[in-house]
Amino acid sequence: MRVRVLAFARLRELLGSGxxxxxxxxxxxxxxxxxLLAGGAPALAAFRASTRFxxxxxxxxxxxxxxxxxxxxxxxxxxxx
Amino acid sequence: xxxxxxxxxxxxAEPLEVDALARAVRTDAHGAVVTFLGTTRxxxxxxxxxxxxxxxxxxxxxxxxxxxAIAREAEERFGPLGIAMVHRTGAVALGEPSVxxxxxxxxxxxxxxxxxFAIDALKSRVAIWxxxxxxxxxxxxxxxxxxxx
Numbered sequence: 001m002r003v004r005v006l007a008f009a010r011l012r013e014l015l016g017s018g019x020x021x022x023x024x025x026x027x028x029x030x031x032x033x034x035x036l037l038a039g040g041a042p043a044l045a046a047f048r049a050s051t052r053f054x055x056x057x058x059x060x061x062x063x064x065x066x067x068x069x070x071x072x073x074x075x076x077x078x079x080x081x
Numbered sequence: 082x083x084x085x086x087x088x089x090x091x092x093x094a095e096p097l098e099v100d101a102l103a104r105a106v107r108t109d110a111h112g113a114v115v116t117f118l119g120t121t122r123x124x125x126x127x128x129x130x131x132x133x134x135x136x137x138x139x140x141x142x143x144x145x146x147x148x149x150a151i152a153r154e155a156e157e158r159f160g161p162l163g164i165a166m167v168h169r170t171g172a173v174a175l176g177e178p179s180v181x182x183x184x185x186x187x188x189x190x191x192x193x194x195x196x197x198f199a200i201d202a203l204k205s206r207v208a209i210w211x212x213x214x215x216x217x218x219x220x221x222x223x224x225x226x227x228x229x230x
Contacts, residue, residue, distance in 0.1 A: 012138075056142075057143055059143070073208075075140065076222070077224035078206065078207060078224070079211035079222065079224050080139075080207050081179070081209075
């Protein structure tokens, strides 16, 4: 299955791109999405604990399952205002 | 005229039109209008270099519902309000507003309280990110607190 990953701010810069399409095995969860990306960008590891995840716009835990066509967002601590 | 005025919630890549937002949310049931503007400040809390601009990015799919929830919570806490909450995206030059919150209420107490509540909530939990761009051309991300907290 295929999911689209959006990364913001510092995480976008560390990944070198704000949007990635990933191929994953059926049954994968958000943590596996993170692991796949962190495998190619080791600098991400330091930011795992502060990163929040959204699936199709709703905040989810890293244990949440992902499905074909999902949009998964990686969000660092916010800085609006 | 109802005290539940208009709601204007959004993200804008263009300069904020503060007067238009205030006109849009006030009705004749409102005796108080409080406007908060967050503006680009030259001094950073974390870095000695002078700030030339702030650069904002947002995730609208998460940010807009969160801003709408804040407006609803403000009404639950402080009574019927007109409320505008608009945040800039992209580069915001020194002195320019990056966020505008306007609250119109029957009286000044709830107008001040709801405006303070709305900006504090926005800073703590809306999916918007900020980079300080210094006059020397370098930049650094500035974080408020973790989303959802």
